[in-house]
Amino acid sequence: MRTAPASPNGDETGAQAERRQEILEVAAQLFSERGYKATSIRQIADAVGMMAGSLYYHIQSKESLFVEIHNRALDAAASRIFSAIAPHTAPWARLEAACTELLDIQLSLTSITLPLMNSIISAPPDVRSALIKKRDEFEAIFRNIIDDLPLPATIDRDIYRILLLRVLNTASDWYRSGRMSHDQIAYQIFTIFKHQAEAEADRRAAPTSAKTRSRAAAPVKARTPNRHPGDMKSP
Known part of the structure; x- marks a missing residue:
């Protein structure tokens, strides 16, 4: 792994910082469009108008560049989510x-x-x-919220979180603009998951209540003593 040279005072100059930010933005776009494996250092260098060797003045390696971009993206997403849930205290409101x-x-x-x-x-x-x-650090945001939800014991919280995040993270695969806004779709997803949790809680409570009601409503039949045919009197 190569190491980028440091400036004499240990800090990047304004021009160097600006150039590096440009590299990060261009590389992020290429990585997101082509994926990690299909994106080369040469392609990143060409996109920013540099020689491939010169790129290493600003970065350590393709691997470290990708990790930095990936982590910055998740940090930015986490910051937005923390800001969104901050005004709420109720677990369901925080999840929504x-x-x-x-x-x-x-x-x-x-x-x-x-x-x-x-x-x-x-x-x-x-x-x-x-x-x-x-x-995993990013998903801990949802793990902590879901741990506070009043879910019935029959619902595994890890599976609940995995399914919810899978739906949210793959929305771009099926989303088509026009019929609903992002907020409306999010509300539908949230409502379905909340409804399923509440329905499961009701289902777990229902058998005991139903049996109690059926016993209370069932008519009491008079018991007739068994008699031998010879004991029956003729009219």
Whole structure:
């Protein structure tokens, strides 16, 4: 792994910082469009008008560049979600706010969060472990919210979180603009997951109540003693 040279005073000059920011933005777009594996250092250098060797003055390696871009994207997404849930204290309200914000992030035409997360599979093992660690930190936002939800014991919270995030993170695959806004779609997703949780809670409570009601409503039949035919009197 190459190491980028430091400036004499240990800090980047304004021009260097501006150039590096340009590299990050261009590389982020290429990574999101082509994926990690299909994006080369030469392609990034060409896109910013540099020689491939000169690019290493500003970055350490393709691997470190991708990790930095990936982590910055998730940090920005996390910051937006924290801001969205901050005004709320009720667990369901916090989940709705988090769902709304994440869906808007993933459906934004300029968002690179989801494409970068999807590139984890094609990254080398050592890079992948760093990416997964950051992804797990990001998902902890939803883990903490879901841990506070009044879910019935029959619902596994990890599975609940995985399914919810899968729906939100793949929305760009099925979303078509026009019929509903991002907020309306997020509300539908949230409502379905909340309804399923509440329906399960009702179902768990229903059998005991139903049996109690059926016993109370059932007519009591008079018991007739058994008699031998010989005991019956003729009219």
